[in-house]
Amino acid sequence: MPEKHKKIGSRNGVTLTPFILKNGDLVRNPENALSRVIKKDSFLAKLAYEFRGIEVQLQNFARMMFPTVKPAGSYNCTFRLVPTRSEGLHFDYFAEGSPMDNSAPKTRVKIFLNLDAVDRVWRVGPTLPDFLKISRGVLPDVLPADLNTLNYLIDRIGNAERCAAVEVRIPPGGAVIANGATVGHEIVYGNRMAAIEIVGENTAFVNGFEGERRASVQWMKDAGYELSTDFDGILKSLEGVPSGIDRAKERLSAIA
Ligand SMILES: [Fe+2]
Known part of the structure; x- marks a missing residue:
């Protein structure tokens, strides 16, 4: 990632769905900061879903531990x-x-x-x-x-x-x-x-x-x-x- 995105996270929407339905079409979700950084759709989708997967696992782990x-x-x-x-x-x-x-x-x-x-x-x-x-x-x-x-x-x-x-x-x-x-x-x-x-x-x-x-x-x-x-x-x-x-x-x- 570029240096300025050193600590992106849930608060920047990076674990939100990367695409949303608009007038029957799938378009980039502007709420997900990655949609403004990553040019290739397939890469954006993979990264956002991997981030979400890690977030869910860490949330569950944190709840269990503390x-x-x-x-x-x-x-x-x-x-x-x-x-x-x-x-x-x-x-x-x-x-x-x-x-x-x-x-x-x-x-x-x-x-x-x-x-x-x-x-x-x-x-x-x-x-x-x-x-x-x-x-x-x-x-x-x-x-x-x-x-x-x-x-x-x-x-x-x-x-x-x-x-x-x-x-x-x-x-x-x-x-x-x-x-x-x-x-x-x-x-x-x-x-x-x-x-x-x-x-x-x-x-x-x-x-x-x-x-x-x-x-x-x-x-x-x-x-x-x-x-x-x-x-x-x-x-x-x-x-x-x-x-x-x-x-x-x-x-x-x-x-x-
Ligand atoms: Fe530190």
Whole structure:
């Protein structure tokens, strides 16, 4: 897939029927984003139906594995058919680091399935609580009281690449269940992958755990940081600072 369709998924309609009936004729379904990318009808049909098949299987798998997590919205199944190389160790963030809704004890569960014919290679580093502890002096003394803004800040100035990590190889057809926001990770090598994501309330948290969004505030306090809710101010102060992906691209072009 072209680079700009790096993370297409259910939300872009790619698992909807690729053709619809219009005035008695089969025409391309404009709601399916693939219909605007793929020129050949037969290829569009094959890809859309294969995507739908994978989505159904991953939905069933997710329901079976996590029956107590109640999705806040629909499941999102994404397809990453763009080669990924040495992207750098990082903690996931979304929506340019905007703070998340912490009003409910929500969690994010993700299943990554290797669709390629060769191993997908990850490196897995420290958990977020450990990273915070070993990053005193690297991170500012005052951190944003929100997991997503925190991870954005770490991406810009946390230098997560310095951490030790272990290699994990996911064989063809193998899956990993992980929350990339709470454990440092890097895709070292990968070509084709599908992932399903559930964000919702877990009705079966144990030992007072209320999900990573709420727990992360305590992780920061435990590591000795002060907290700030000036999210706009923090995000503004990071404007123009290169991202982890920018740094990874620089490293790769230096090697080339
Ligand atoms: Fe990631």
